[in-house]
Amino acid sequence: SVLLYQKPNRDICQSGTSLKIQCVADSQVVSMFWYQQFQEQSLMLMATANEGSEATYESGFTKDKFPISRPNLTFSTLTVNNARPGDSSIYFCSSRDSTYEQYFGPGTRLTVL
Amino acid sequence: GDQVEQSPSALSLHEGTGSALRCNFTTTMRAVQWFQQNSRGSLINLFYLASGTKENGRLKSTFNSKESYSTLHIRDAQLEDSGTYFCAAATNYGSSGNKLIFGIGTLLSVKP
Numbered sequence: 759s760v761l762l763y764q765k766p767n768r769d770i771c772q773s774g775t776s777l778k779i780q781c782v783a784d785s786q787v788v789s790m791f792w793y794q795q796f797q798e799q800s801l802m803l804m805a806t807a808n809e810g811s812e813a814t815y816e817s818g819f820t821k822d823k824f825p826i827s828r829p830n831l832t833f834s835t836l837t838v839n840n841a842r843p844g845d846s847s848i849y850f851c852s853s854r855d856s857t858y859e860q861y862f863g864p865g866t867r868l869t870v871l
Numbered sequence: 872g873d874q875v876e877q878s879p880s881a882l883s884l885h886e887g888t889g890s891a892l893r894c895n896f897t898t899t900m901r902a903v904q905w906f907q908q909n910s911r912g913s914l915i916n917l918f919y920l921a922s923g924t925k926e927n928g929r930l931k932s933t934f935n936s937k938e939s940y941s942t943l944h945i946r947d948a949q950l951e952d953s954g955t956y957f958c959a960a961a962t963n964y965g966s967s968g969n970k971l972i973f974g975i976g977t978l979l980s981v982k983p
Binding site: 864 | 902904906911912913916919957959961970972973974976
């Protein structure tokens with residue numbers, strides 16, 4: 759299994775500001791994934807981040823809006839640029855173990871005012 | 872595109888009873904996972920199946936990759952089983968980049 763930690767647990771920010779969400783894994787992992795979940799909805803894959811390469815974004819998500827860094831095999835950061843109320847949601851980081859079972863961090867609940 | 876169709880979207884059970892959740896896949900999937908999302912929003916891994924059936928306590932899950940569906944059976948439901956249950960299917964290696972795609976979720980409410 760993989761244990762994932764996220765910081766902060768929750769954040770409230772003003773429209774137009776940027777914020778960073780950090781994710782740390784308890785072991786080295788090849789891929790880290792970021793998901794967005796709006797209230798009472800399902801999880802949507804935003805992007806896949808591998809160490810040393812640019813993140814791959816899913817349709818509807820861009821690196822200008824959601825830049826992701828992956829500096830090493832245990833860490834990733836998601837930034838939300840120019841935050842808007844429509845970005846208010848829970849952001850999860852995720853990764854897989856050697857069996858390809860996927861695990862999720864506790865989530866970061868973001869509210870944009 | 873790849874799709875995961877989950878049903879029902881909501882389910883109400885009395886304590887001690889049981890039911891089944893189902894996910895249909897519109898394309899061949901490599902594996903399926905089932906999660907419970909609790910009231911704090913945390914995702915709890917319930918099952919990971921590449922094929923066949925697994926059982927854990929009062930929960931049992933089956934994945935039929937040939938017929939493209941998976942089920943999650945809950946028996947003897949307890950109040951603490953309440954929450955949202957998600958199935959998520961892993962696309963095949965090399966197709967769509969091996970991603971985990973979620974169903975819409977089933978909101979389970981267990982009543983006394």
